[in-house]
Amino acid sequence: MRLNIKFFLQIVLILILIIFVWIILNNLSINLSRTGIGFDFYWLSKPAGFSLAEKPLRYSPSDTYAWALFIGWINSLKVIFLSLIFATFIGILIGFARLNKNSFIGLISAGYITVIRQTPLLLQLMFWYFVGFLNLRNNNFLNFNQIINFSVQGIDLFGIKFSSEFSALLFGLSIFSSAFIAEVIRGGILSVPFGQWEAFRSLGLSERTGFIKIIIPQALPAFIPGLTSQYLNLAKNSTLAIAVGYSDIYAINDTIINQTGRAIECFIILLSSFLILNLLITNIMGLINKLIISSRK
Amino acid sequence: METVLIAKNITKSFSKGINALNKVSFTLVKGKVLVIMGPSGSGKSTLIRTINGLETFDEGELNVLGIKIDSNIDERKIKKIRRRVGMVFQQFNLFPHLTILENITLAPINVQKRQQTEAEEFGMYLLSQMGIDSHAKKYPNQLSGGEQQRVAIVRALALKPELLLFDEPTSALDPERINEVLDAMRNLANQGMTMVVVTHEIDFAKEVSDKVLFLDNGKVIEISSPDIFFSNASHERSRKFLNQLDKN
Incomplete structure (x- = not known):
């Protein structure tokens, strides 16, 4: 009897799914015929006609x-990749600092995590763009011997120029994600049983040596799932680039939709872009996870 | 007779005004075995952990191998003590990501700065003494509980300690695995190792210990030789505790 009920429920579920997809497709075809645009990708080979501020x-x-669109892809990848590195670096530092329960450093990092995690990313991007970079009125705000130069035009590092839009996005994404990564790091380290700390201490190992040789290797596998989900979030959050006028894949798609009305095609392009990118991130992290596990045995 | 360990009025209180340790005093002479007994929550673990600085205390003074520590934490002194005092835990606390031999040689190489080959040779020698040298290349989770605990003993011995601390070393073991660990400890005692052992194993305490310290609610109820403690305990509280143990 139980099997029959299960079978029946599955049939109902499949029917609901079919009806849902049918409604969506029906809506789509009605809308497409109403606008008279049709559905194809031939327009991709036509001249775009708009200019881009950011072109690698x-x-x-x-x-x-x-x-x-390809330029947009590269722009997105550039900001995602660099933010990912910075966010991880800052996140590890803050996460470690957060472990000092009673020290001043621990307090500062706890405050950092609280403020960054509790405010919207959009607001933070606006802050970095309008307060951080556009307010640097004179051309060299911070100038360290021609090495790095912060100004209203963005960042100039060894003569490599990064626009203020890119810099604001880089700062915003890195700092926002770093607060979450810091918590991932802290959680991973706290997941190592306290007995392991006592064991290395009782052997006379210093806190530093014990941390590096005993605690970190055991915390690494616990970092991976949290880091993966933060990296996926970072990649998706990069689409907020549109708020500061950085020409990432999303912003360019947006412009194209406005010009051509090819919303469906553009959504499909965007969707598959991020699907591919995030599958890539997930698989790379899976590979790292495998490497960590196999290095033990 | 060289005194290895002198505890004077060790007191530790938790925030609620409860004393985890209440004016605990005792001494231990080189080559002797002190067994600490008491009901759970009596402060046995806390007491043994103060000896190598895993726990701090609020009042009193501790003299370990001539190094004096008090309530002011002196990391350098505690480190000195830890280099000369070995500890074996209830949950073994082997490092799961290192092989058995790496577990054993980690401290000799990193703390005592010994050559790797020398540390490994000594580690293998100690493992063969325990009869578990065939496991040297394995990881802790491939070993039984009893084997893991014997590895933990070897890990402590690798630093050539002058004092060994055992915090309920057989409590996490299957009953049929307890004896292999107790035998190893018996051998150490026979070889003249100075030991402090927190345990519920009456037979082991009767046979091996030179002194039994009975602790209840953080207070020393009595310190007697095992002959007296187990046959003719002077305090009502001790007799009650021993009756309870017998029933189990």
């Missing part, structure tokens, strides 16, 4: 939409 490769308005 050669680009002019006479280039195709496809090329504009």
